[in-house]
Amino acid sequence: MSNPILDVQNLRVRFETHHGVVRAVDGVSFQLHEGETLGLVGESGSGKSVTNLALMGLVPQPPGVVEADKMSFEGRDLLSLSDRELRSVRGNDISMIFQDPMTSLNPLLTIGRQLTEVLEVHKKVTRREARQICADGLDDVGIPLPKKRLDQYPHELSGGMRQRVMIAMGLLCKPKVLLADEPTTALDVTIQAQILELMKRLQETHGTAIILVTHDLGVVAGMSDRVNVMYAGKLVETADAGPLFEQPRHPYTKGLLASVPRLTGDPNAELDSIPGSPPDLAALPPGCSFAPRCGLKTDQCTTHTPTLEELPTRATSRSSACFENARLTDTLIADTLDYGDRPQGGSFA
Amino acid sequence: MLEVTDLHKHFPIGKKGLLGKPAKWLHAVDGVSFSLEKGETLGLVGESGCGKSTTARTMIGLYPPTSGSVKFEGEEISHLSRSERAPFRRRIQMIFQDPYASLDPRQTVASILAEPLKIHRLAKPRERKLRAMQLLDAVGLNPRHIHRFPHEFSGGQRQRIGVARALALEPDLIICDEPVSALDVSIQAQVVNLLEELQERFGLSYLFIAHDLAVVRHICDRVAVMYLGKIVEIATRDELFENPQHPYTKALMSAVPHPDPKIERTRERIVLEGDVPSPLEPPTGCRFHPRCVERHKVEGDRCSTVEPQLGERSACHLSLD
Structure with a gap:
């Protein structure tokens, strides 16, 4: 198999609190390849979100302490990057969709202002170009009248719309890795279905690798190639x-x-x-x-x-x-070949 | 036991004009009718903002209804005063969604469970503690934890305390407003099983409000599906899940992801376009028509002009024909 785009070995995150040391993530190792979706499931407090935050360098230190034997993105060690270098990766090569669309957007800034900021930081584009790219981004995620939305504030959009704005923001720089933290949990099922379809489509066109954090096993079943519990x-x-x-x-x-x-x-x-x-x-x-x-x-x-x-x-x-x-002697299912749209090796019927 | 007929709840929105009239009315509940038998569980499902919770709250008088009738064992309760309502309040209790927000953090479990008994003067102070311990035992918590505070319990345990509080007055009907949606899956199953066990033991009726269809399928006998303040389909559980009639019900069911990759990769999905319209300006005709995928099957512009009424089962021109 090709080299992994993300390689994490023995990741440990602990928080030193008044109640003692909380080991939120304790020795997690995994690899992520291009175009792959990795589901991360578990109950609240199992360390799913903290794993993602650690990858983004967003664990507050102190009280957090992040250690790993290896945490590399395309061969670059994420832990040894300076803040400046990390900023050039974060939001550009690796980006994140947060869980709560109601609180993750700044209510005081227009959608356009928040979206163009991402491009201004990471790409050399003029304002006009940035606006055009953002409008296209909103159009990609199925938001009607994207140009008009750029001048609106978050409260003028519905929850589903806001979540789509978050997704558009995460995808603006065409990241290689997308960390989606419960991207549909706050949404109704019919809107959830729309957003999941959209993420799949975008993955197909851009080859983005996705880490999908969720507690909804149905969503994981439909989206993931591999699953970490x-x-x-x-x-x-x-x-x-x-x-x-x-x-x-x-x-x-x-x-x-x-x-x-x-x-x-x-x-x-x-x-x-x-x-x-x-x-x-x-x-x-x-x-x-x-x-x-x-x-x-x-x-x-x-x-x-x-x-x-x-x-x-x-x-x-x-x-x-x-x-x-x-002790368990039952035979394990070895093949994945009979799962729907997986490649069917050797059959040309 | 409970009969709701043509219930409406409209909220005034915006500034009042010269004559004290509000600028707009939000039609949260717009003509909802259903009935509930003793020992039965009726599910009320739909997406956020469709009026499920408002229906329940209006029904028990937490909001005064705009119009319509609510009969509990044959007696009209929708227009009673606070004091006249007291005996009914004892018999209809509620379990809330958020186990973190619905328990007073400064009261011990003993005082949370004794409060309803105190208000309704149902037990002497000494008996109250004993009763509180019995209640904790009934919901599967350790009766010795009675002097603990809510923060000492996990989310699932807190929801059990919420259930115990609802049971304190020995009600006939419990309204469960999304009782398990804030809980983790493994804990959710515990609470669902507890609710079923208590229903059998105490002969309770439930009005079960939820957006998770799989949970509803497990616990309900009959299900009403709401969209924008109206019931669009009502049927027994088996009829509804095996053969949904209304296009919205079908879409809702097809949107639920199955925890099985085999099914997920092969099944057909109906993905609805757009968002739920604003209840301030509901669409004309059938409220679902702008998002409906079966609209083309109805001739002419009936869907956008004529509002389909809820017949035996489904409020859709297709099934009424």
Whole structure:
């Protein structure tokens, strides 16, 4: 496979608070390739958003401390960049769509002012050109009358429109990596469907790699090539989307998938739920963080911490951090070939 | 048990003119009718701003209705005064969306749960504590945590306290306004299961307001779909989910992403164009017609001129023909 565009090894982010040290991200490693969508799922407080903020260099330090064995973008080490160099990457090569369109836009500035600012910082363009590029950007994301919108203020637009403005802003410089933090969570489903279609289309035309942070497993299923599951700051499972949903391996992933209400299947069946609640990051239990809620818990789980291990499969790589891996003997689904629009190798029928 | 007929709630918007008339009226709820049987769960679904919550709040008198009637066990309750309403308030309770905002941070759980009993003079001070402990036990929390404050609980536990508070007065009907949408998936399932268990145990009726169709499918017996202040379709759960009639219901269902990549990559989606129009100036005729994908199937300009009425099931010219 080609070189990864983003390569993160053993990323650790901790916050030193009055209540003790909070390890928000604890040893996360992953790679992202061009044109790929990586889903990042987990409950609130599992470290999904902080991972993204760390990639953008946006973790406030102090109280935050960001460390990693490696965190590189196209071979450049993001951690050793100066503020100035980082600014030339951020918003230009790597950009971010924030969760809340209501609060992420400045209410005092027109849409046009906020959009052209991005171009003024990163590209050498005249104001007139910048305005034209921004209008085209708004047009790309399906906003009617883009020229008129440039002179409007955020409050004059609906939530869906504002989120589209955020997406347009994130895409203005044609970034190579887009970090989308719950891009559709604040939106209604019909608008969500529009935005997701749009992100897919833009990915196809620009080859952008996307990290999609969300707690909505339906959105992840439809968008992602690979999925990372996080729990209490750690990666507990990583796999291609198809095999992960078909045959989740880690007990947390299994529990998560079982607890999602669905539009298919028996509506009268009781929903499975994971007992208990997510742990306090400042006072994590010893051993596996998921052990107190896990049905497969053994003594080993409360004394030792499992690491992410590669599982034996034929075609795709998948890993899970659980002591039960060795014991579970079921065969894993190795191929992703029967998943819809994936390339069908060798068939010319 | 509950019968709502042609309920309207209009809010005045803008400055009042010389004669004290407001500039505009926002038609939040515009002629909503439905009924609810004892022990039944009716789902009220739709997108933000469609009037789901306003319907519920108007129904129980949190907002005075503009017009229409609300009958609870045959008695008209929509135009009662505060004091006349008290006995009904005891029997209709509410669970709110945000478990962080709906509990007073300065009260202990004991005092939060005892307050309804105090107001309605239902228990002596000494009994109240015992009752509060029973309630905590009923919603699956440790009764010994009764002297804790809301901040000592997680989001899911707080929502359980909200449920316990609604149960305190032994109501017949509980209005659940997006009770699980602020919770994480694994916790959401716990609360959904709790609500179902309590319904069976205490014979409760629920009016369940939600935008998540999958949750609604799990918990509701019948479902009403709202769009811009009106019910566009109402049916039993199985009829609605297996064979949606109204084009809006179809679009809404097709927009819900399935947590299964196989289904996601192959299924057909109806992606609606544009946004929900402003309820200040709702479209003429059928309110959904500017976004409707099946509009061309109706001859002439009926969709944009004639408003379809909610018949047996769906308010659409197609199904009325």
